[in-house]
Amino acid sequence: MQRFVNDPGQVVEEMLQGFVKAHPDLIAPTPNPRVLKYAAAPMAGKVGVVTGGGSGHKPAFVGYLGHNLVDAVAVGEVFTSPSAQAFYDAFKAADSGAGVACLYGNYAGDNLNVKLARRMAEKDGIRVEVVVANDDVPSAPPDERGKRRGVAGEVLMWKVGGAKAAQGAPLDEVIRVAQKAIDHTRSVGVGLTPCTIPAVGKPNFTIEAGKMEVGIGHHGEPGIEVTDLKPADEIARLMVDIVLPDLPFNSGDEVVALVSGLGATPVMELYILYNRIEALLAAAGLRVYRPYVGNYFTSLEMMGATLTLMKVDDELKALVDMEADSMGLKQLPKRGNV
Amino acid sequence: MSLYPGAQGANILRDLVATIQRNAAYLSELDGAVGDGDHGVNMSKGFGMALQRLNADADVSGVLDTLGNTLLGEIGGAMGPLYGTFFLDMAAACRGKADIDAATFGAMLRAGLDGVQDLGGAAAGDKTLLDTLIPAQAQYAAALAEGVPFAEALKRMAMAAEAGRDATLDMVAKIGRASRLGERSRGHVDAGAASCFLILGSMAATLVGGLTG
Numbered sequence: 001m002q003r004f005v006n007d008p009g010q011v012v013e014e015m016l017q018g019f020v021k022a023h024p025d026l027i028a029p030t031p032n033p034r035v036l037k038y039a040a041a042p043m044a045g046k047v048g049v050v051t052g053g054g055s056g057h058k059p060a061f062v063g064y065l066g067h068n069l070v071d072a073v074a075v076g077e078v079f080t081s082p083s084a085q086a087f088y089d090a091f092k093a094a095d096s097g098a099g100v101a102c103l104y105g106n107y108a109g110d111n112l113n114v115k116l117a118r119r120m121a122e123k124d125g126i127r128v129e130v131v132v133a134n135d136d137v138p139s140a141p142p143d144e145r146g147k148r149r150g151v152a153g154e155v156l157m158w159k160v161g162g163a164k165a166a167q168g169a170p171l172d173e174v175i176r177v178a179q180k181a182i183d184h185t186r187s188v189g190v191g192l193t194p195c196t197i198p199a200v201g202k203p204n205f206t207i208e209a210g211k212m213e214v215g216i217g218h219h220g221e222p223g224i225e226v227t228d229l230k231p232a233d234e235i236a237r238l239m240v241d242i243v244l245p246d247l248p249f250n251s252g253d254e255v256v257a258l259v260s261g262l263g264a265t266p267v268m269e270l271y272i273l274y275n276r277i278e279a280l281l282a283a284a285g286l287r288v289y290r291p292y293v294g295n296y297f298t299s300l301e302m303m304g305a306t307l308t309l310m311k312v313d314d315e316l317k318a319l320v321d322m323e324a325d326s327m328g329l330k331q332l333p334k335r336g337n338v
Numbered sequence: 339m340s341l342y343p344g345a346q347g348a349n350i351l352r353d354l355v356a357t358i359q360r361n362a363a364y365l366s367e368l369d370g371a372v373g374d375g376d377h378g379v380n381m382s383k384g385f386g387m388a389l390q391r392l393n394a395d396a397d398v399s400g401v402l403d404t405l406g407n408t409l410l411g412e413i414g415g416a417m418g419p420l421y422g423t424f425f426l427d428m429a430a431a432c433r434g435k436a437d438i439d440a441a442t443f444g445a446m447l448r449a450g451l452d453g454v455q456d457l458g459g460a461a462a463g464d465k466t467l468l469d470t471l472i473p474a475q476a477q478y479a480a481a482l483a484e485g486v487p488f489a490e491a492l493k494r495m496a497m498a499a500e501a502g503r504d505a506t507l508d509m510v511a512k513i514g515r516a517s518r519l520g521e522r523s524r525g526h527v528d529a530g531a532a533s534c535f536l537i538l539g540s541m542a543a544t545l546v547g548g549l550t551g
Contacts, residue, residue, distance in 0.1 A: 009383075054414070076414040079374050084419050085411035108514040112419040112457060116410065200366075200375050219374060222519060 001196060003301075008198040012055045012077055019062055023327055026066050032089040034075045034082060036062050041071035041094055047165040047174045048072065048094025050102045050128075051158060052087055053110060054079040056197070057218065059328025060154065060297045066326030069162040070103075074113075078197045078300070079219045081109030087117035091128055099127040099171035103161050103178050105150025106134045129171055131178040133157050135187040135308065137246045138215025138224045151218050152260045152297040152308045153185035156320070159329065163319040177319060185310040186249075188242045189223070190235055191216035191262065192303035214238055218262075218299045232269065236276035239307040244284060247311060251285025255309045256320055260296040262304035267294060273305055281309075290320060296328060340488040340549045342438040344397035350544050351392055351401050355385045357540040358533070365536075369529035372516040377417065377529040384413035384421075398438055402429035416514055417530065420454055420467065421537075427453035440488035443545070444479060447495075451475045464512035465523065467530035474499035474538050489549055492542040496535075503527060503535040 005011060016036065020027050028039040042048055052074030053061050064070045072094035074082035082090075091100045100121070104110050111132070118128045133150030140147035161178030169177075191213040194203035205220040207213050212235070215223025230238075249255060259274045261267065274293045281288060289312050297306065312320065321334040358365075358381050365378030388408035393400060402425045410422030431449035432442050451471050460466045477498035481491035504527070511523040 077376070077380070080376065080380065081414040081416070081418075083411055083414045084422070086414070109414060109416040109419075112416055113414060115457065116419050116423070197374060197376070199379060200370075204370060204375050219515075221515070222522070 001198065001201060003196075003198060005198050008201065011198050012075060015055065016062070016075060026326060027062070030072070030089065030093045032086060034086040035072060035089045035093055036065060036075065037072040037090075037093045038065045038067070038070065040067070042096035043071075044096050045098055046096055046168065047098045047171045048091070048096060048100040049158070049162050049165050049174070050074070050087070050090045050094045050100050051104050051154070052076070052082045052090060053105060053107075054081060054219075056195075056300045057298055059295070059326075063328030064155065064158050064162075064326050066324065066329075068166040068322055068324045069326045069329065070158050076109075078199065081107060081113050084113040084116035084120065087113050088120040091117060091121045091126055092124070095126050099129065101161055101165065101171060101174045101178060102128055102130045103154070103157050104130070104132060105154050106132045106146075106148060107150070127171060129175045131157060131161070131175055131182060133182045135182055135185045136217065137186050137188050137242055139217060139221065142246060149217055149221070150182075151187045151189060152258055152306045153182060153187045153310065155258065155260075155292075155296050155329070156185055156256060156308065156310045157182045159324065160316060160319045162324070163322040166322070177315065181310060181316060184247070184312070184316065185308060186243045186246045187306055187308040188214075188239050189216045189218070189262065189306040190214055190239060190304050191220065191223070192229065193264065194220055195263065195300035195302040197300070212304075215242070216304060218297070220299070220302070232272045233276045236273050237280060240277060240280045240284075243307060243309050247309075249284070249286055249309060249311055253285075253311050254287045254289040254317070255281065255311055256290050256292070257281065257288045258292040258296060258308040258310075260292075260294065260306045260308070261298060262302040262306065263295070263298035264301040264303045265305055270294065270305055273307075277307060289317060339439060339551060341551050342398070342443075342545045342548050343550060344436050344438065346548045347396055347398040347401040348392055348394050349548060350398065350541060351389060351405055353544045354405070354537060354540050355389045357536050358382055358385045361536055365529055365533055368527055368532050371526040372511065372519055372523050373529065374515070376415075377533065380413050380415060380417060381533055384409045384418065387412055397436070399429045399433045399435065402426070402432075416458075417533070420458055420530075423453040423457050424450040438545070440482055440491060443488070443492075444482050447475045447478055458513075460513045463509060465506050465509035465516065465528045465531070466511075466513060467528070467534035469506050469509065469528065470499045470502040470531040470534035470538065473502040489546045492546050496539045496542040499535045499538040503531045506531040
């Protein structure tokens with residue numbers, strides 16, 4: 001492995017220690033080494049926003065701890081759900097008495113651990129409500145949306161839910177807008193190479209040279225089809241053609257567009273993709289209200305990218321526009337709007 | 339009447355850890371065919387940590403409690419909460435029992451199965467550890483109803499667990515990460531079903547070996 005690793009069994013611990021040292025203004029450790037929190041959390045009267053997931057997706061999940069975003073994160077092994085204890089400890093770290101919004105992605109392990117952690121929190125009198133992101137279109141047909149995985153759309157769910165909580169909204173309102181955000185969001189991924197979990201030491205799936213996997217998941221889950229690698233413009237069209245009909249997004253809609261790399265793809269190529277994606281959306285009558293292009297939700301060193309679209313109304317726009325400060329997302333208040 | 343002495347509770351965990359560690363590579367290999375190949379590593383890590391936390395004087399309930407809490411606290415994924423719940427619910431079903439008799443073990447098995455089903459929501463045939471656990475529990479309960487001795491009932495449980503594990507070979511996964519593969523999951527033994535057989539087989543062997551009276 002051409003990687004910066006000491007003991008492959010300790011990559012998560014060492015990464016977290018480095019992360020805390022690198023962001024002392026934003027991040028604070030907690031008694032559970034697998035739980036980090038926003039340095040200012042919990043804030044009196046504010047709903048605590050919690051997420052969690054396996055490691056290897058930087059900036060997700062700890063990279064979204066911060067101002068107007070996430071208050072506490074449960075951290076799992078690479079590509080493995082955090083333990084129930086970690087979710088429970090994250091709830092405790094985030095709760096100020098106003099309850100906790102746990103906004104996470106739809107994976108079997110996360111579902112089980114959050115379920116157990118909620119039972120544990122209930123006994124302490126901490127109210128925890130959840131929104132389970134399922135924005136990944138290729139992972140199940142539309143009539144089985146409940147089976148779909150959560151992918152980069154989670155970032156927009158955290159942005160919206162985090163902003164609502166920061167406004168002082170009660171738990172039910174935070175949950176409502178976070179659910180609304182994910183219900184208006186659809187994503188697709190394209191993978192060009194596999195990735196390697198350090199403790200395993202070899203890729204656990206294959207994508208042959210000259211091929212690409214359309215609809216790949218964040219852990220290499222198989223997608224819709226494996227086809228010949230195509231020019232960027234054609235890949236952009238494939239992605240747009242999968243996402244648009246699913247919600248569906250219609251002419252006249254305004255959308256937030258998020259193009260994220262999967263870890264190893266040069267950012268330059270993300271802009272090449274976005275250049276065509278924006279043109280295709282415009283041709284379909286959609287206006288990009290706010291674009292995000294960069295590495296927002298990755299899969300170790302996979303080559304590939306995801307496209308996420310969220311249809312926005314005035315309520316979602318205002319929450320998306322709110323300033324935010326975290327390692328993964330820094331956003332100033334919107335300028336130019338009189 | 340045959341009894342497993344509570345004073346030998348720690349042996350159950352020691353044998354379980356040895357069994358899981360001996361089979362870690364095999365479990366990871368099974369998992370790697372349809373998942374991310376870390377089942378053996380994670381199980382081995384969790385069971386090993388429980389052994390370090392073991393109070394050697396603990397009774398069977400105390401030992402299983404330590405194991406369940408460790409898996410719940412330290413091992414994420416789906417296996418941490420499922421096996422954590424399994425052992426915690428087994429522990430609760432024998433709390434306060436100085437020794438374990440056949441009926442008590444039956445209640446433990448039933449409680450463990452109920453806990454896993456309630457949490458995981460999987461059904462028989464979904465290609466999960468339940469395809470080992472459900473027939474194992476059913477066989478044990480049937481043996482008890484027939485009035486066969488404790489040791490014999492345990493052996494029948496282990497055999498049913500093994501057959502249940504093997505039956506997952508031809509199943510299509512309906513839940514969890516492997517379910518994303520659909521038909522491609524057929525032809526592989528489920529890693530959870532395999533580890534569940536190892537667990538039940540190990541427990542049966544330890545209990546049979548320790549029975550008195």
